[in-house]
Structure formats: C-alpha cells, structure tokens
Amino acid sequence: MEDLSLHLLDLVENSLNAGANLVEIDIDEQPLADRMTVTINDNGKGMDAQTLARASDPFFTTRTTRRIGLGLSLIKANAEAWGGGMELSSAPGVGTRLHFWFQLGHIDRQPLGDWPGTLLGLIMSRPGVEFVYRHRVGENDFEMDTRELRRELGPEALQSPAVVNLLRPQVRGALDELGSTA
Amino acid sequence: MAKLKISDLAKIRDRVHEQINLREDGAQVKITVHMGTCGIASGARDVLNAAMDELDKSGRTDIIITTSGCAGLCSQEPMITVERLNEEPIKYVFVDNAKMRQIFNRHAVEGEVQTQWALAKGSEQ
Numbered sequence: 001m002e003d004l005s006l007h008l009l010d011l012v013e014n015s016l017n018a019g020a021n022l023v024e025i026d027i028d029e030q031p032l033a034d035r036m037t038v039t040i041n042d043n044g045k046g047m048d049a050q051t052l053a054r055a056s057d058p059f060f061t062t063r064t065t066r067r068i069g070l071g072l073s074l075i076k077a078n079a080e081a082w083g084g085g086m087e088l089s090s091a092p093g094v095g096t097r098l099h100f101w102f103q104l105g106h107i108d109r110q111p112l113g114d115w116p117g118t119l120l121g122l123i124m125s126r127p128g129v130e131f132v133y134r135h136r137v138g139e140n141d142f143e144m145d146t147r148e149l150r151r152e153l154g155p156e157a158l159q160s161p162a163v164v165n166l167l168r169p170q171v172r173g174a175l176d177e178l179g180s181t182a
Numbered sequence: 183m184a185k186l187k188i189s190d191l192a193k194i195r196d197r198v199h200e201q202i203n204l205r206e207d208g209a210q211v212k213i214t215v216h217m218g219t220c221g222i223a224s225g226a227r228d229v230l231n232a233a234m235d236e237l238d239k240s241g242r243t244d245i246i247i248t249t250s251g252c253a254g255l256c257s258q259e260p261m262i263t264v265e266r267l268n269e270e271p272i273k274y275v276f277v278d279n280a281k282m283r284q285i286f287n288r289h290a291v292e293g294e295v296q297t298q299w300a301l302a303k304g305s306e307q
Contacts, residue, residue, distance in 0.1 A: 001223055010222045017251045070219045121230045125215070125249045152191050159246065161238035166194045 001074065003113030004182070010071040011040055011098060012122060016129060018044030018096065024132045025119070027112075029104055029182055031138065035084075036109075036182060037101040047090040055088060075100060082106040104182070112182035116171035124164045127156075137178040144171060210244040211290045214263040218252025224259040225278060232282040233262075245290055258301065264289050275301045 001007050008025065015023050020042035028037045047055060054060040058073040076086040084102030102109060123131055123146055133144045146158060149167075157163045215221070215230045233247050253261045258275035264285065265271040272295055274285055281299055288294050 006222050006227060009217065009227060010219050013217045013222070013249065013251065016249075074219070117231065118227055121227065121234060122249070124234060125230065125247050149191075153195050157194070160243075161234040161247075163194055164234065165238055166190075170190055 002110070004110045005113040005115040005118040007071075007075045007078070007110075008038065008040070008115065009118050009122065011075065014071055015040065015042035015044050015096065016126060018042065018046070020044035020095065021128060022130045022132070025134070027115075027133075027135045027182070029135075029137045029180060031104060031181070034103050034105050035101060036104040037099065040098045041095065042097075043095040046092045046094050046096055048092050052088065052090050055090075056086070072098075078102075078110065082109045112180075116168055116175065120164045120168055120171070123158055124161060127159050135175060135178060135180065137180050140178050142174045142178055144174075209246045210267045211246070212265045213245065213247045213286070213290055214250050214265070215247065216251070216253040216259065216261045216263070217249040218256070218259075220252055220256035221259040221261065226260040228279050229260045229262060229277050229282045232279040233286055236283050236286040240286075240291060242291065255301070261301070266290070266293060269293075273301045274299045 022043045024041040026039040056072040056076045079100040079102045082102035086100040090096040131146045135142045260277045
C-alpha cells in the first residue's frame with residue numbers, strides 16, 4: 001500500500017464485508033506527543049475469541065476462495081515499524097474495534113494520502129452504510145456524519161458523484177483548517 | 183467541533199435537487215469495483231475515482247457504482263464487474279484509470295462490451 005488511506009480503505013472494507021451498517025473512523029494527531037492514533041469501530045457480525053486470536057495472521061482468512069488474508073497483518077506490521085502498535089477487540093453480534101497508533105513524525109511513516117477522496121468514494125458506493133468520521137489535531141476537531149448529511153441533503157444525495165465531488169474540497173478544507181500534517 | 187458550513191450544504195442541496203429530479207426508474211447499470219486487499223494494493227481506488235468522475239460527467243442517474251470484496255483472482259486485479267439490466271455481467275481485469283473511463287462510456291453507457299479487456303461473463307462467486 002502506498003499510503004495510509006489505502007490501509008484504512010482496506011480495513012473499512014473488512015468491516016463492510018462483516019455486515020456493518022455503521023462504521024466510525026477516528027483519527028487523532030497529537031504533534032506535541034508525536035503520536036497519531038486511528039480507531040475504527042463497526043457494528044458488523046464480530047469475531048469469536050478463536051477467530052480474533054488469528055485475525056492478524058497473514059495466512060488466516062475467513063474467505064473460501066483463497067487462503068491468504070493480508071489487511072490486518074499489513075497495518076500491524078507498519079504500525080510497529082513506525083514505533084507503535086495495534087489492538088483489536090471484537091465480540092460476536094456486537095462488532096469489532098481496531099485501534100492502532102504510531103509516531104506521527106517517524107521517518108518511515110506513510111503519508112495519509114487522499115483520505116477525504118477515499119472515504120467519500122466509499123460513502124458513495126455503499127448507500128446502505130452510515131459513516132462517522134472524526135479527525136482531531138491537538139485540541140481542534142472535525143466531524144462528518146453521513147446520517148446528518150442525509151438529513152440535510154436528502155436520503156439519496158450521497159449516491160450522487162456530483163454531490164460527493166462538492167463535499168471533497170469541504171472535507172479537505174476542514175482538515176487544512178485543523179492543521180493536519182498527516 | 184468544526185462542521186461543514188450551512189451555506190455549503192445549501193449549495194449542495196440545490197445540486198441534489200437537480201440530480202434527483204432526473205431519476206425515473208431504478209438503476210439500469212451497476213458497476214462493482216472489487217476492493218479486497220489485493221485490489222486496493224493494485225490501484226482499485228484510482229479505478230473507483232475514475233468511475234465516479236465519468237458518472238458525474240455523464241449526468242446519468244440510473245447507473246450505480248458499488249464496491250465489493252476480493253473477486254478471487256488477485257493476480258488480475260484491479261477488477262470490475264459491469265452489469266446492465268437483462269444482460270450477463272461482464273468481468274474486466276487489469277483495469278486502470280484510462281480503461282475504466284472507456285469501459286464506462288462504451289459498455290456501461292452505450293452497451294458495447296469491451297471484449298479486449300474482459301475476463302468472463304457471469305455472476306459473482
């Protein structure tokens with residue numbers, strides 16, 4: 001993966017394939033502490049303890065078409081390489097919480113990349129799913145909640161690429177206002 | 183807590199109204215971009231972005247774009263499937279930005295299968 005937003009896309013796709021219809025993504029940048037944390041919470045089907053124990057093994061997957069599952073192992077390896085770590089918790093019927101963190105200023109850290117565009121592409125292509133995205137830099141934060149957007153703009157608005165294209169610079173601008181350097 | 187500005191949302195709302203008025207029937211075409219780890223690592227995001235861009239330019243409201251997990255042929259990612267109503271789904275392999283645009287305009291919009299890039303007919307595994 002060439003940037004962090006591709007990892008996030010991959011991890012969120014895992015949530016969607018687990019049947020989630022609400023995905024919460026929190027990104028927290030703390031420059032003074034030189035730390036960035038990402039948390040993804042979903043309400044998908046969750047994993048039992050046995051599955052959870054093996055979830056970040058690259059040779060574990062619940063798929064039947066092939067035998068390698070890479071997403072979690074990739075982000076775990078990267079977070080550790082960037083001076084951080086990863087925690088995963090899950091419960092059947094409840095959902096899954098993935099939390100990882102690393103040094104914000106680590107020389108090897110991948111840039112976040114076009115995360116607004118990536119997330120909005122997901123939102124447009126998954127009309128049955130609600131997303132809550134929060135981004136904090138220091139003390140300042142920003143939130144985008146698709147439930148709120150649908151109330152404001154109409155239930156089908158987020159399926160329109162024209163609308164998504166209008167939202168893209170809004171979100172990018174909000175991150176720039178926060179002073180995000182990720 | 184910073185939010186999207188009300189004036190911006192109002193502008194977007196006007197655009198929405200314009201878009202939704204055009205819709206009459208349900209979706210006639212569905213484009214699925216496969217987004218397993220292999221697809222994402224191979225460039226599926228660029229493919230999705232290209233499809234969204236062409237959909238916006240086309241003004242069509244009867245074409246939907248969605249994503250799904252791995253299609254099972256990791257070595258041939260990025261892959262997409264185009265399904266036109268009452269026709270067999272067509273799977274395309276090694277899709278990139280330029281191919282996606284041509285597939286969108288020639289197959290999704292005009293109905294002409296781009297056989298030079300097609301892998302197979304048939305539904306999802």
